[in-house]
Amino acid sequence: MSTTATPHSIVAEGLTKRFGDFVAVDAVSFHVNKGEIFGFLGANGAGKTTAIRMLCGLSIPTSGKGTVAGFDVYTQTERIKRNIGYMSQKFSLYEDLSVTENIEFFAGIYGLSRDRIRTKREELIAKLGLVQEADKLVGALPLGWKQKLAFSVAVFHQPQIVFLDEPTGGVDPVTRRQFWDLIYEAADVGITVFVTTHYLDEAEYCDRVSIMVDGRIAALDTPTELKKQFGTGTMDSVFYELARGAKRGGA
Amino acid sequence: MATQGKKKRSAHLSHLLSFVRKEFRHMLRDRKTLLILFGMPVVQVLLFGFVLSNEVKETRIIVVDQAKDAVSQALIEKIEASSYFTVLTDSLPPTGITDAFRSGRIKAALVLPVDLQRDLLHDGRNTVQILTDATDINLAQTIEGYLTAIITDFSLADGMAAPYVIAPETRMLYNPELRGAPNFVPGVMAMVLLLVCVMMTAVAIVREKETGTMEVLLVSPMRPVMVILAKAIPYLILSFINLLAILLLSTTALDLPIKGCLPLLLAESTLFITTCLTLGILISIVTASQQTAMFIALIGLLLPTMMLSGFMFPIENMPMALQALAYATPSRWYYVIVKDIMIKGAGISALWQETAVLAGMTLLLFALCLKMFNIRLDER
Amino acid sequence: MELAIEATDLSKWYGKEKTLAVDHVSLAVKPGELFGLIGPDGAGKTSIFRMLTTLLLPNTGTARVNGFDVVKDYVEIRDRVGYMPGRFSLYQDLTVEENLSFFATVFNTTIEENHHLIKDIYVQLEPFKKRYAGKLSGGMKQKLALCCALIHRPEVLFLDEPTTGVDPVSRKDFWEMLARLKEHGITILVATPYMDEATRCDRIALIQEGRILQVDTPAAITAAYPDRLFQVKGGSMSATLRALNKLDGIIRCYGSGEFAHVAVPATATDMEQRIKDHLLAQGLTDVVVRPAIPTIEDVFIKFTQEKKA
Numbered sequence: 001m002s003t004t005a006t007p008h009s010i011v012a013e014g015l016t017k018r019f020g021d022f023v024a025v026d027a028v029s030f031h032v033n034k035g036e037i038f039g040f041l042g043a044n045g046a047g048k049t050t051a052i053r054m055l056c057g058l059s060i061p062t063s064g065k066g067t068v069a070g071f072d073v074y075t076q077t078e079r080i081k082r083n084i085g086y087m088s089q090k091f092s093l094y095e096d097l098s099v100t101e102n103i104e105f106f107a108g109i110y111g112l113s114r115d116r117i118r119t120k121r122e123e124l125i126a127k128l129g130l131v132q133e134a135d136k137l138v139g140a141l142p143l144g145w146k147q148k149l150a151f152s153v154a155v156f157h158q159p160q161i162v163f164l165d166e167p168t169g170g171v172d173p174v175t176r177r178q179f180w181d182l183i184y185e186a187a188d189v190g191i192t193v194f195v196t197t198h199y200l201d202e203a204e205y206c207d208r209v210s211i212m213v214d215g216r217i218a219a220l221d222t223p224t225e226l227k228k229q230f231g232t233g234t235m236d237s238v239f240y241e242l243a244r245g246a247k248r249g250g251a
Numbered sequence: 252m253a254t255q256g257k258k259k260r261s262a263h264l265s266h267l268l269s270f271v272r273k274e275f276r277h278m279l280r281d282r283k284t285l286l287i288l289f290g291m292p293v294v295q296v297l298l299f300g301f302v303l304s305n306e307v308k309e310t311r312i313i314v315v316d317q318a319k320d321a322v323s324q325a326l327i328e329k330i331e332a333s334s335y336f337t338v339l340t341d342s343l344p345p346t347g348i349t350d351a352f353r354s355g356r357i358k359a360a361l362v363l364p365v366d367l368q369r370d371l372l373h374d375g376r377n378t379v380q381i382l383t384d385a386t387d388i389n390l391a392q393t394i395e396g397y398l399t400a401i402i403t404d405f406s407l408a409d410g411m412a413a414p415y416v417i418a419p420e421t422r423m424l425y426n427p428e429l430r431g432a433p434n435f436v437p438g439v440m441a442m443v444l445l446l447v448c449v450m451m452t453a454v455a456i457v458r459e460k461e462t463g464t465m466e467v468l469l470v471s472p473m474r475p476v477m478v479i480l481a482k483a484i485p486y487l488i489l490s491f492i493n494l495l496a497i498l499l500l501s502t503t504a505l506d507l508p509i510k511g512c513l514p515l516l517l518a519e520s521t522l523f524i525t526t527c528l529t530l531g532i533l534i535s536i537v538t539a540s541q542q543t544a545m546f547i548a549l550i551g552l553l554l555p556t557m558m559l560s561g562f563m564f565p566i567e568n569m570p571m572a573l574q575a576l577a578y579a580t581p582s583r584w585y586y587v588i589v590k591d592i593m594i595k596g597a598g599i600s601a602l603w604q605e606t607a608v609l610a611g612m613t614l615l616l617f618a619l620c621l622k623m624f625n626i627r628l629d630e631r
Numbered sequence: 632m633e634l635a636i637e638a639t640d641l642s643k644w645y646g647k648e649k650t651l652a653v654d655h656v657s658l659a660v661k662p663g664e665l666f667g668l669i670g671p672d673g674a675g676k677t678s679i680f681r682m683l684t685t686l687l688l689p690n691t692g693t694a695r696v697n698g699f700d701v702v703k704d705y706v707e708i709r710d711r712v713g714y715m716p717g718r719f720s721l722y723q724d725l726t727v728e729e730n731l732s733f734f735a736t737v738f739n740t741t742i743e744e745n746h747h748l749i750k751d752i753y754v755q756l757e758p759f760k761k762r763y764a765g766k767l768s769g770g771m772k773q774k775l776a777l778c779c780a781l782i783h784r785p786e787v788l789f790l791d792e793p794t795t796g797v798d799p800v801s802r803k804d805f806w807e808m809l810a811r812l813k814e815h816g817i818t819i820l821v822a823t824p825y826m827d828e829a830t831r832c833d834r835i836a837l838i839q840e841g842r843i844l845q846v847d848t849p850a851a852i853t854a855a856y857p858d859r860l861f862q863v864k865g866g867s868m869s870a871t872l873r874a875l876n877k878l879d880g881i882i883r884c885y886g887s888g889e890f891a892h893v894a895v896p897a898t899a900t901d902m903e904q905r906i907k908d909h910l911l912a913q914g915l916t917d918v919v920v921r922p923a924i925p926t927i928e929d930v931f932i933k934f935t936q937e938k939k940a
Contacts (some may be wrong), residue, residue: 002710013753035718041799042798043770043798044768044769044770044797044798044799044801045768045769045770046798089711089796107908122734142673143671143672143673144671166796169795169796169824170671170672170795170824171671171672171824172670172671172672172674172824172839172931172935173671173826173928173932173935174885174932174935174936175671175887177885180886182790184838198796198797198798198799198802199825200799200888201887201888204886204888204889205886206781223889224889234888234889235888236799239799239800243798243799244800246800262739265736265739266736266737266739268736269732269733269736269737270733270736270737273722273725273729273733273735276724276725276729277722277725278723280724283726462720462722462723463716463717463718463720464720464721464722466686466714466716466720466729467714467715467716467720467734467779467780468737469685470684470685470686470708470709470712470714470789471650471709471710471711471734471738472709472710472737472738472739473737550658627685627686627688627704628681628686628687629687629688
């Protein structure tokens, strides 16, 4: 992937966030290419959540530079929000609204026209095999379905970048793979995917992986290169090798 | 066997103590809530005492003295002597009164007839006219009440010979000066204690259900009665401190002495606090979220209590159904008890019925708590 | 020998529609065993845990924990077991130390009495003992919750998804702790959605949609995998899978980390070469095809897809 031809979806240069004396994210620099599946790994407390918040325009960095979808993380947070999609394990959909209502609501937030919502909605429901369940409350769906639906809703407005925060936690192995099929599809149409996960086999599915330790990016490369660098055969051992040295266990 | 029993008892006691300690920590670390808990009674008492009080202080009044004799002079002096009124000395014609009212210079006017002394001596009666600004009805009524009281008092005491006096039948008992504090202090006490006790305990157990810690407590040797007691004790102590604060405020800042026996008042208050705590815990036991618990405590209990305790509206004037409901309201009984002890100086012999009702309610609520306490997670 | 946990025909349903969460489950866990309940969210693991810890009444069936009936003898069971619910149920506004000493007194014991049991874990918590539990990281919360569940030296320890949402390093630490606890003779029943954790258990039950698919040692379960399994690589994962889907004679194929896993019938002996030829013919380069040892995840995927078929 040539970096000159494809503009970067995300650029971070020395991005830092302090809370008092505590440096949650410590001068992090990296870039994410357009259409790339970028794995963002790290132990609990390494600073992942803080970093994602800054990139999503929810938190203003203490210092450093950053752009997301070409917009500045200090001054253009509202435009960032309009150009990204976000999905987390904890909150994704309204459990007491139906499948259709959820799609309509989230599409409406991003200002899609009624007609467009209607046609795209039918397409999506058919694609996910939810025709029978379209009017059921989301709360009644199995977790795997919910997560697939939540992802589809997050990319419904065709954002430039989608942020996925542990999207597959607790999902069964088969559905987890179907979820990744959706991620590939999104990447194929040019959506940049920024994903965190605790499943290290999923790190293998990413184009590039970064591993955060104590607020810094300790490693960043393709899975194959990382394994080569650390002289091991699995991403597991790469991760343990790096995260073992972490000092911020209790933070 | 005996030692085992003893061991078990001491285990129960240490359970309880450590649970109470934990509850205190929760309470003390939640600074905002704590501030509300302690701030509320003070604010309430002061608010009722000085701002919202229907008590009249230095109200500007004009006396149109057409008599200008010894009696009228004495009456004016009497009015001026009370701290309720400031008599404006302008001598106005009766027509000027309207302007004085309009401009807001005065809130009341008293018109004394020309032949005040003569009529009184001759016919044994007189007629004076009281004018008040009824845009504030409560104030107007209070002013009228005060003035009437002063005049009545004047005609009774101030040298009017017996045959010539016609005293109105109404007499203000126990609060002859018609002061507001005796009325609202018992009311505020009932309200504040209820508020603190019910609202705080209403969320106490349900919060543990929400955070999931209840699950762990259930799967432990901790028994429901321990959980209930441990949740109640810290608030019992807190409420008792609150009670002392209210009493201190009302005796000092509001100048309202406690006529009856203080230990009895404290004992009765402790009983009422216990009733409220048990009620709060019952709410906590039957609800599933803090929100619902708060809602029930606030809308379902606080408002009716304010309305039905007799503190704001006299129960005797209510329709039968509401009266029945009022009898089921703990604060109605407590309100009577506090009023009787603080103002009338009544003793336990006069109050045993009310006390028995409160005690009975508490026992009933406690039994309900134990019965409703869900020892499992199944919905019922 | 008496069983530590014995469940027979256990069912649980919820609500007016009687949604079946646990569907006639039977289980037997031996004393001192580290037994894993492996399955995704919504499989019914939590409902089983709650019935065994006397928090829920079964709709059908019976269960005994250390010989005590979960319905009749719930008081005895509550005195004897340790339970760590799915979310780390700690008091967020109490410190590490306060949480621990509170749960110690709840269980009629002191931190000192069973210190040997928790010391390995507590050492890691000690630097933070004055910190509020709410301010701990996921991994530390999990360790504290485990300490709280262990403080009274329970006979049976129930851990409901202790590793969910926790990073891989903390998860590994956690399983090492459980292995050490086993040496103290405590029976441990643990639920997890992470298939790779299954091999840490003495025996496991695979569970999905309220039903138990299989119970055995992890080794026996993977050994009984009926199909022949290959790991395959050739360029990108999606290209590999697309190409594989066009090949006849394959039972199923899916991504598994770096490689795609391909299952073929055990009777087919020439498949290794056929797959390789096929992928090359499809224009893929750097093709690798070699036999793979099935994992618990492969077994689970087999069950799921057979059910759907």
